[in-house]
Amino acid sequence: MSITISNISKFYGKITALSDISFDVKSGELFGLIGPDGAGKTTLFRILTTLLIADKGQATVAGYDVLEEYKSIRNSVGYMPGRFSLYQDLTVEENLNFFATIFGTTIEENYDLIKDIYVQIEPFKTRRAGKLSGGMKQKLALSCALIHKPKVLFLDEPTTGVDPVSRKEFWKMLKRLQEKGITILVSTPYMDEAALCDRIALIQDGKILEIDTPRAIVNHFPKSLYNIRTNDMYGLIESLTNYEHTYSIFPFGEFVHYTDKRDTMDIKSLKAYLKSQGLTNIHIEKTQPTIEDTFMELAK
Amino acid sequence: MKRFVGFVRKEFYHIFRDKRSLFILFGMPIAQILLFGFAITNEINNVNIAILDQANDVTSKEIINKIAASKHFSIVDVIQKESSIESIFKKGKVKAVLQFENNFGSNLIKEKQAYVQVLTDATDPNMANTISNYISAILKKYQQELNKNTSKNYQIVPQSRMVYNAELKSVYMFVPGVMTVILMLVSAMMTSISITREKEQGSMEILLVSPLKPFQVIIGKVFPYIFLSVINAIVIVLLSIFIFNVPVNGSLLLLGIESVLFIITSLALGILISTISATQQTAMMISLMGLMLPTILLSGFIFPISSMPLPLKVISNIIPAKWFIIIVKGIMLKGIGIGFIFKETAILVLMALLFIGISVKKYKIRLE
Amino acid sequence: MKNKNVIQVENLSKLFGGFAAVNNISFYVKAGEIFGFLGANGAGKTTAMKILIGISSPTSGKVTVAGFDVYKETESIKKNIGYMSQKFALYDDLTVKENITFFGGIYGLSKKQIEQKQHELVGELGLQEVVNSLVGSLPLGWKQKLAFSVSLLHDPKIIFLDEPTGGVDPITRRQFWEMIYKAAHNGTTIFVTTHYMDEAEYCDRVSIMVNGKIEALDTPKKLKEHYKTNTMNDVFLKLARG
Numbered sequence: 001m002s003i004t005i006s007n008i009s010k011f012y013g014k015i016t017a018l019s020d021i022s023f024d025v026k027s028g029e030l031f032g033l034i035g036p037d038g039a040g041k042t043t044l045f046r047i048l049t050t051l052l053i054a055d056k057g058q059a060t061v062a063g064y065d066v067l068e069e070y071k072s073i074r075n076s077v078g079y080m081p082g083r084f085s086l087y088q089d090l091t092v093e094e095n096l097n098f099f100a101t102i103f104g105t106t107i108e109e110n111y112d113l114i115k116d117i118y119v120q121i122e123p124f125k126t127r128r129a130g131k132l133s134g135g136m137k138q139k140l141a142l143s144c145a146l147i148h149k150p151k152v153l154f155l156d157e158p159t160t161g162v163d164p165v166s167r168k169e170f171w172k173m174l175k176r177l178q179e180k181g182i183t184i185l186v187s188t189p190y191m192d193e194a195a196l197c198d199r200i201a202l203i204q205d206g207k208i209l210e211i212d213t214p215r216a217i218v219n220h221f222p223k224s225l226y227n228i229r230t231n232d233m234y235g236l237i238e239s240l241t242n243y244e245h246t247y248s249i250f251p252f253g254e255f256v257h258y259t260d261k262r263d264t265m266d267i268k269s270l271k272a273y274l275k276s277q278g279l280t281n282i283h284i285e286k287t288q289p290t291i292e293d294t295f296m297e298l299a300k
Numbered sequence: 301m302k303r304f305v306g307f308v309r310k311e312f313y314h315i316f317r318d319k320r321s322l323f324i325l326f327g328m329p330i331a332q333i334l335l336f337g338f339a340i341t342n343e344i345n346n347v348n349i350a351i352l353d354q355a356n357d358v359t360s361k362e363i364i365n366k367i368a369a370s371k372h373f374s375i376v377d378v379i380q381k382e383s384s385i386e387s388i389f390k391k392g393k394v395k396a397v398l399q400f401e402n403n404f405g406s407n408l409i410k411e412k413q414a415y416v417q418v419l420t421d422a423t424d425p426n427m428a429n430t431i432s433n434y435i436s437a438i439l440k441k442y443q444q445e446l447n448k449n450t451s452k453n454y455q456i457v458p459q460s461r462m463v464y465n466a467e468l469k470s471v472y473m474f475v476p477g478v479m480t481v482i483l484m485l486v487s488a489m490m491t492s493i494s495i496t497r498e499k500e501q502g503s504m505e506i507l508l509v510s511p512l513k514p515f516q517v518i519i520g521k522v523f524p525y526i527f528l529s530v531i532n533a534i535v536i537v538l539l540s541i542f543i544f545n546v547p548v549n550g551s552l553l554l555l556g557i558e559s560v561l562f563i564i565t566s567l568a569l570g571i572l573i574s575t576i577s578a579t580q581q582t583a584m585m586i587s588l589m590g591l592m593l594p595t596i597l598l599s600g601f602i603f604p605i606s607s608m609p610l611p612l613k614v615i616s617n618i619i620p621a622k623w624f625i626i627i628v629k630g631i632m633l634k635g636i637g638i639g640f641i642f643k644e645t646a647i648l649v650l651m652a653l654l655f656i657g658i659s660v661k662k663y664k665i666r667l668e
Numbered sequence: 669m670k671n672k673n674v675i676q677v678e679n680l681s682k683l684f685g686g687f688a689a690v691n692n693i694s695f696y697v698k699a700g701e702i703f704g705f706l707g708a709n710g711a712g713k714t715t716a717m718k719i720l721i722g723i724s725s726p727t728s729g730k731v732t733v734a735g736f737d738v739y740k741e742t743e744s745i746k747k748n749i750g751y752m753s754q755k756f757a758l759y760d761d762l763t764v765k766e767n768i769t770f771f772g773g774i775y776g777l778s779k780k781q782i783e784q785k786q787h788e789l790v791g792e793l794g795l796q797e798v799v800n801s802l803v804g805s806l807p808l809g810w811k812q813k814l815a816f817s818v819s820l821l822h823d824p825k826i827i828f829l830d831e832p833t834g835g836v837d838p839i840t841r842r843q844f845w846e847m848i849y850k851a852a853h854n855g856t857t858i859f860v861t862t863h864y865m866d867e868a869e870y871c872d873r874v875s876i877m878v879n880g881k882i883e884a885l886d887t888p889k890k891l892k893e894h895y896k897t898n899t900m901n902d903v904f905l906k907l908a909r910g
Contacts, residue, residue, distance in 0.1 A: 253869030306773025
């Protein structure tokens with residue numbers, strides 16, 4: 001077990017940031033912590049990287065206890081905190097050199113680990129870090145977190161605020177890193193990224209909603225899910241809100257995701273109802289739930 | 301108009317709900333008025349002086365009594381020989397020495413004229429002037445009383461001599477003071493800002509989660525400022541020697557060592573400030589308002605400590621700058637060696653150790 | 669009036685020194701439309717938006733918002749639009765009530781109107797318990813929904829939303845969009861930028877900026893057809909990669 005977390009709780013005055021969190025991350029796993037702002041992801045990360053002390057519970061990282069053996073943890077993990085926090089007035093190269101040096105290594109020693117990532121920013125290596133674009137900053141931060149070949153990598157919302165293209169590339173890089181045997185714990189509010197992890201933990205308001213592989217979580221969705229589309233989205237939402245059998249409706253792109261209170265849904269009668277409300281071009285079909293659907297169902 | 305009112309009302313909400321701005325608006329003016337009111341004074345009160353009475357006759361004793369009765373002066377020592385004058389000034393215990401010549405009384409009666417030497421420590425030229433004038437005034441008053449009921453015109457002639465700074469150059473006073481303030485500013489404020497900047501921009505988190513030991517981070521932060529401060533000190537001393545002709549009568553090496561000591565004390569203060577500040581803004585505010593202002597007002601740099609009310613006098617003792625100014629003035633202007641400033645040096649060493657000790661204890665190895 | 673263009677942009681450019689942040693873009697937005705304004709960071713959409721809301725002036729081009737010219741009539745523009753951004757929308761150290769009163773006053777509403785609006789708003793959002801709590805103490809989702817409602821206090825013709833749902837939980841995000849649908853249904857034009865590509869699907873039409881130019885502008889459906897993809901995310905990826 002690369003990371004073990006047992007009954008961790010953390011309070012700030014009256015606010016409960018984390019409530020009885022327990023789960024494990026296997027060695028070499030790409031584990032996702034999925035939840036919106038305020039869910040407690042950053043707090044948990046800070047406890048695991050020994051920056052905060054939990055009020056209750058224990059945790060170990062790479063076999064070391066976060067409380068007693070924090071120095072060993074600090075020597076052997078890579079950490080990328082939320083905002084970009086490298087030195088804006090140092091160049092790309094200087095930042096990388098700095099982190100290599102304080103971890104007692106050199107850029108050359110572990111270059112093969114960061115090569116795939118670094119080649120993309122290498123043309124800018126003499127540019128000050130503050131002048132890089134969002135996507136490039138993330139790549140630099142990742143390189144600096146990896147330069148000392150950590151056993152475990154903690155990435156706290158590494159793709160927040162970054163454009164979709166860079167986000168996609170970033171996750172490709174993570175997958176390649178995983179192949180090299182590094183355990184990676186990532187937090188993200190983006191549900192679509194969750195599908196790329198080996199296992200995920202859904203978290204909201206300091207509590208874990210569910211932990212499993214993305215596929216298993218989706219299969220846990222308790223009801224049948226339907227895509228409904230009509231000519232008028234607003235009218236559709238209004239109509240379904242007033243429909244007696246509606247269990248949940250959520251807009252999802254051009255469709256509405258609908259679940260019914262009953263065990264078997266009568267599509268024909270629903271279609272008739274919608275027609276009676278003045279809607280046209282009615283399209284109803286069963287669909288596969290996504291992680292987001294499951295999240296919302298669990299969070300209700 | 302209504303919009304404007306609505307906007308102004310919102311501004312009041314912001315102000316009253318922010319504890320910091322409340323402190324600035326109400327707490328600080330009150331503190332400052334009190335401070336300025338009591339500290340800024342050109343009057344002199346209870347200045348320590350010594351008497352060398354070589355006459356020991358009725359007249360000299362009467363004059364000495366008049367001086368003792370004055371609220372401006374406090375006679376703290378009576379010396380017997382002229383050779384003691386130099387060492388009493390070097391010790392810094394008195395600001396002036398009143399010397400009555402031999403046969404003062406008989407000279408006055410016989411020659412109708414007698415001399416009193418007024419020797420004043422002019423390392424603080426403004427104060428020296430004032431002291432000299434006040435003493436002359438007392439002598440003049442006594443003289444008037446003497447001449448009141450007689451037709452004879454007795455003359456008591458004060459002979460004023462400014463020690464250490466014959467020309468009463470104010471730059472002699474300012475240079476040590478400025479040097480102190482600048483060293484404190486660079487060392488304390490810049491250090492505290494540098495450390496809190498690391499916290500503010502989030503990179504402190506990454507540094508903590510690394511093999512770097514916390515004390516390495518602190519020492520590393522402080523190191524460049526030691527160098528910068530030393531260079532600053534050298535530049536100031538060079539400028540004052542060559543442009544303002546301020547003498548360095550004592551040992552330059554001693555001056556250097558004492559400066560480094562003071563720099564270390566200031567740096568330790570800077571680290572201490574950074575442990576209680578979350579942002580650079582807070583660090584700067586504390587450095588300026590909590591450190592710089594009291595230093596300028598209460599260290600004896602501009603306003604004499606002896607003239608301040610007791611509470612302020614007590615507070616001035618905990619300001620490192622006060623002791624350092626005594627040391628610098630002593631070395632540069634009086635040419636004294638370590639023997640005479642041992643007490644002040646020891647106090648600085650103690651303060652440095654204290655601040656370092658507290659900073660080490662308070663330095664957090666975690667985020668909260 | 670339904671087909672009138674509330675925003676009309678012709679050959680808009682904004683140059684900073686030699687650099688064209690916005691490079692000769694043209695588009696229009698119809699009344700009551702939900703218009704998605706997308707693009708990567710640095711593509712120029714923030715710059716363009718600042719010009720539309722009247723806080724920055726163009727280098728060249730013709731722009732009218734709510735019928736007013738963006739060079740000379742910015743004050744009239746500001747009276748007729750609402751604005752909400754992710755970075756700031758409400759004052760954290762004022763209560764819910766004080767925020768509503770303040771912004772109502774700024775927008776020129778009478779005391780009576782403010783009271784009425786406040787009543788409606790609080791009721792709709794279910795904020796009765798927290799009316800006198802500081803906004804800073806509210807969960808992010810509630811703040812965003814409140815901020816949106818506040819920006820509508822003066823019934824503006826157009827409302828500009830700058831990444832309004834960043835970091836918010838999925839349920840609140842969707843409730844937020846339901847509020848947007850309702851506003852659009854009532855005739856308010858919505859101009860929104862977002863990083864969530866699935867939200868692009870909610871829009872009537874979407875424009876995508878790349879390097880200062882508009883590289884795509886159409887309904888989500890037609891864009892997906894054109895680029896032969898299933899999602900707006902993939903449309904974006906195809907476009908951005910060039």
